[in-house]
Amino acid sequence: MMSKSTMLSGLGFALTATTALAGDPVTYQLDWLPGGDKAPIYVCVDQGFCADAGLDVTIASGRGSSDAISRLAAGSSDIGSADIGALMAAKAQEGVAVTAVMSVFNKGPHAFYTVKDSGFDSVADVKGKTVATSPFTSSNVYLPLVLEDVGLTEADFELTKADAGALGPMLMTGQVDGIVAWMTDLSRYTGQGRDAGKEIIALPWSAAGLELYSASLVANDAFLAERPDVAKRFVAAFKKSVEFCQTNPEDAAQSVVNMVPELAKDDVLGSLNDTLGLIFNEVTEADGLGVFEPGRLAATWTRVSQAQGLDEAAQVPESFVTRDFQPGGEG
Amino acid sequence: MSLSMPDFSQPESTKGKRPDLRRILAAPGVAAILTILGTVALWELAARTLNIPSYLLPAPSSIFSTFPSIGAERWAGHVWATLRVALLGFGLAIAIAIPLAIALVRSPALNRTLYPLLVIVQSTPVVAIAPIIIVVLGAGDAPRIVITTLICFFPMVVSTATGLAATPPELIELSRSLRAPGFREITQIRLPFAVPYIFSALKISVTLAVIGAVVAEFCASDAGVGYFIQFSTSMFKLPQAWAGLFVLAAMSLALFQAVSWAQKLLFPWSLPRKR
Amino acid sequence: MEIPAAIRFDRLGQVFETGSGRVEALRNVSFEVARHEFLAVLGPSGCGKSTLLRMIAGLLEPTSGAVEVFGRRVTGPREDIGIVFQKPTLLPWATIEDNVVFPVRHKRGRVGSHDRDRAQELLRMVGLEGFGKRLPDELSGGMQQRVGIARALHMDPDILLMDEPFSALDALTREEMGFDLLRIFGERPKTVVFITHSVSEAALLADRVLVMTGRPGSVLTELPVPVARPRGRETIKDPAVTELAAHLRDLLLQRDAA
Incomplete structure (x- = not known):
């Protein structure tokens, strides 16, 4: 079998x-x-x-x-x-x-991933940061909502698009302050961060009130x-x-x-x-x-x-x- | 990554008196292999000494170590899936391109109407319409074959049409003066004269066919080297993705060589004469 | 009843419509070629010499006037005409023998042993015995052109049209080929229209030389070659030939200067 x-x-x-x-x-x-x-x-x-x-x-x-x-x-x-x-x-x-x-x-799997103690420790901290997301993830649809919940708009930070496989490396190498990814990838990103000597944390959007x-x-x-x-x-x-x-x-x-x-x-x-x-x-x-x-x-x-x-x-x-x-x- | 181009200026014969290093280096393929080996060695050295993280550029050793862990059977499955689509798409492209080129050369009206259409089709990025093709044609190989065909047929049409039109006009006059049937002008004069053109297009198209199959696999598939690379990337298994890239490059090179050999075997006269 | 000429041009005119306007290539061209006559056509470049050949072969329709072959107006390609081109234009993939039988294969779709025997005979005649199994690019330019002549003769045409057949060859080979032609047509006479730039070639080979003017091409004069056949290597030194060659050269130079 x-x-x-x-x-x-x-x-x-x-x-x-x-x-x-x-x-x-x-x-x-x-x-x-x-x-x-x-x-x-x-x-x-x-x-x-x-x-x-x-x-x-x-x-x-x-x-x-x-x-x-x-x-x-x-x-x-x-x-x-x-x-x-x-x-x-x-x-x-x-x-x-x-x-x-x-x-x-x-619950929605959507989250920001950031490096711990980089000043990006809650969803609201996204203001003024650079964030990468992949072009086709459904998370992009909910991004304006979670921003609205914390009183921000897309004009308050810089969003760049990149292939899903490139997001991790971009975060590890400091090209971006955070990435948009799913909670289902938490252990993968933290593992990748460990290899690169970085502690990666996830900021799930459900914690910011996105209940769905x-x-x-x-x-x-x-x-x-x-x-x-x-x-x-x-x-x-x-x-x-x-x-x-x-x-x-x-x-x-x-x-x-x-x-x-x-x-x-x-x-x-x-x-x-x-x-x-x-x-x-x-x-x-x-x-x-x-x-x-x-x-x-x-x-x-x-x-x-x-x-x-x-x-x-x-x-x-x-x-x-x-x-x-x-x-x-x-x- | 260093993919050395096949050496077109390779001397065909190395008739000499005694073997020396220079002659060994000049033997077909030796320089290419040495270049590849040298690049891999440098790469390994760089990866180790500069401590490049594997998600940026995995060391060749970690790439090659993924080959056994996947297993020959799995590799064969992926390679065959890609190869099958690439070859069927390539074959379909030949089956469409050559008759189409003949039609374009035979009929000025078709040339005026169809050619602009072909250029429009060619300038449409297939990557952009691939998802539509997949939804329309459903599961199975069919959409992937069509995508591959779309990507690789245009150079064949253009090159074959150019070759058919490049026939010496004297022979066309000879054909007309003999009042021979029109199809024999194509089969006995124009097509054979187009063979060098067709083969240079086939060499380009066969590598495009691999690209086409991979593009199609990126959009929809459950097997194939392109799928394997996409899958490995999404799993952050970068060395594994690189291994897939190596396999793809090897496939492209092998197909390119196969086309060259086919020309040498079937149409030796169409190659530049060695003097 | 009068025996019709092999070829007759009757007040023929040709105008090409090109991208840059009308080009008058030929104007009021009239001449005749008798059966088994060798006519050389001399003239400056671009005087429409090749156009004349295409009209005889029925590959091109005249704008005005008419061409007759054996008393019948030419309306399309005819089979009793062989053509030798400036370049040999052999099929590079086919053996020499296959190149010679190509017209048969191309017309009928198949080749019989009789056709191959005839190819062998023709190759012997043009001095290429034993080369039948070679490929064209194993042969020199002169040898390739001999193959072209054998190919043109294979269907045994009554008329042979030769469009500067030796112009791509070196001077020595060119002379050799001239003598070979004399021998070949000595063995089996043909009606030949031979286009050339070379006055000595024309004087050596032809029964009659037609001199044409520059564009638009028309007949300047016709001169008989007052030398009996058979001709050979010594003919080239014949005072009548050298005299005619000198006269032809003068005619052409005058035209160029004018």
Whole structure:
């Protein structure tokens, strides 16, 4: 099983050809490249939760939430992960036939990373600093909101764009005072900082009041309508995998490495641990795992519509999600 | 990174009396290999003595140590994924470019109407429309092949058309005076005369095909050397990304050489004569 | 019934429309070439000599007047005409033999053993026996031009058009080629129109020399060569030939000075 999945993902093009598992075929769309923050879907396949649910899952990597949503909308993938803010914007603007079925991150992963004791110790300190961000991250959308919350505008600091891979080195070499990156990369950046003799800290925007749902499980509407049973089984298996990641992070990281040997286990584990805080926290304790709590969902839409300049009243927040496919859901 | 260009001025024959150092150095490839080895050694030395952080410029030793840790099977998978797309895209480009060039040379009307269109297509950055192509053509190799083809077909059209038009006019008059069928003017005169032009375009295009495949992998893929580099960069595994770059460079060089060999083997007369 | 001339130009005129305006290349050109006659055409550069050949071959339509070949007006390319160009323009990828049979392959798509036998015979005739399997760039310029002549003769045309065929060769080779032509056409007579810049070449080879004026090209005069055939190496020293050459040179120099 393990060696088979190893080989299959290595010969990525052959993935679609596999019929060995003979379950219901499901194509899972990542919103980025494989990594520890994407551990649940690898756990689902490698630990056999997907197969136990009668599912034969193929994983396709993506290049950002918008890319993932367009591929889900085009039907080349069935279900996958994407930022619910990006989904809300895409539905409001383009009416894409994709709907969120389960929340995964109930906090935004967005953060500033800075060097400790450099005078950039809170989000408000960004005033007068130079900050780098990557061109396509969804964080850019929320940046004006978090600035507004601390009484600043984009005119109060200098923002430069650079490739995601260049952000770390730019921070380490002092070319910029801070970078915009996700909390899921905390251990990677701190590790990189250690190598460079710098102590890196993260300033999560949620700490500045940006409370919203983020990465979610989203699905093609036709998939949900035509194969509701498969969708339900998938959501249940996925949820089980998320819980497995929390209880057995070591094994979860191993599952990722089994399927993607290009990754080092320590890196995966670090990223997974950084990610778990966005999935399991006080919000999860109050509402439960995977839940879209109507109030927080509405608040998320308020934030997204503000950030994107959309008409908030034109959409009902509930129209972005369906709760019918979660275990114990209606329908 | 030092990628030495293939030596075009290489003396083809080294007929001499006794082997000496100068002749060994002049042998095909030796100078190139020595240059590469020297650069790598200098690089390693610099990385160690100057203490350059690995996220800026990893030492060659740390780059090469990533090769075994990935494993031959994985490498083969990535190389094959990129090679397959590059070669299919390259093949499709040839299949489109040569008939198109023939049409352009045969028909002045097409030349006036189609050529500007081709220039517009060429000046559109494929990188910018690649995501659209991927959404339209969906998963699988098809969008990547199309992107590769778009990137590498234009030099072939231009060069082939130039070659077809550069045929000695006397032979075209001979063909006309014989009242031979028009297609034979293409197959027996123009195309063979265009062979040197076509091959110089093929050499450029085959390396463009690798670039095209990588661009496509940056936009969408789950395998391939370009994907591997992007993936490694996003994981901050810079030495691993560099290893991927080396593999890409080696692939480009190998394909370039393969085209040169194909020309030598199939059309020896089309090469500049050694005297 | 009168036997028609092999080639007849009747008040022919040619005007080219170029990017920079109209260029009158030929004006009121009339002359005849008899069957098996060797006509040399002399004239300053740009007097439209090559244009004359293209009209005989049917590759170019005259603006006014007409060209007749064997009594029939030329309206398109005809097969009974062979052309030898200024440069040999052989196919570099094909062997010498394949180059000689090329017109057959190009016209019919295939080559029979009879065609190859004929190529061998022609190569023997032009002094290239045993070179059939070589490639063109293994041969000297003079040898390549002999291949060009063999190629032009392969379909056994009635008329052979030669457009300054030796102008790219060195003086000695050029003389040799002239004697070879005399021998070849001694063996099998052809109607030849031979364009040249060389007065001595014209006087040595031709039955008649047509001298043309500069642009627009027209016929200045026609002079017979008063030397009997067969001719050979000694012909070049024949007073009649040297005298004619001197006269031709004077004619051309006068034109240039005018």
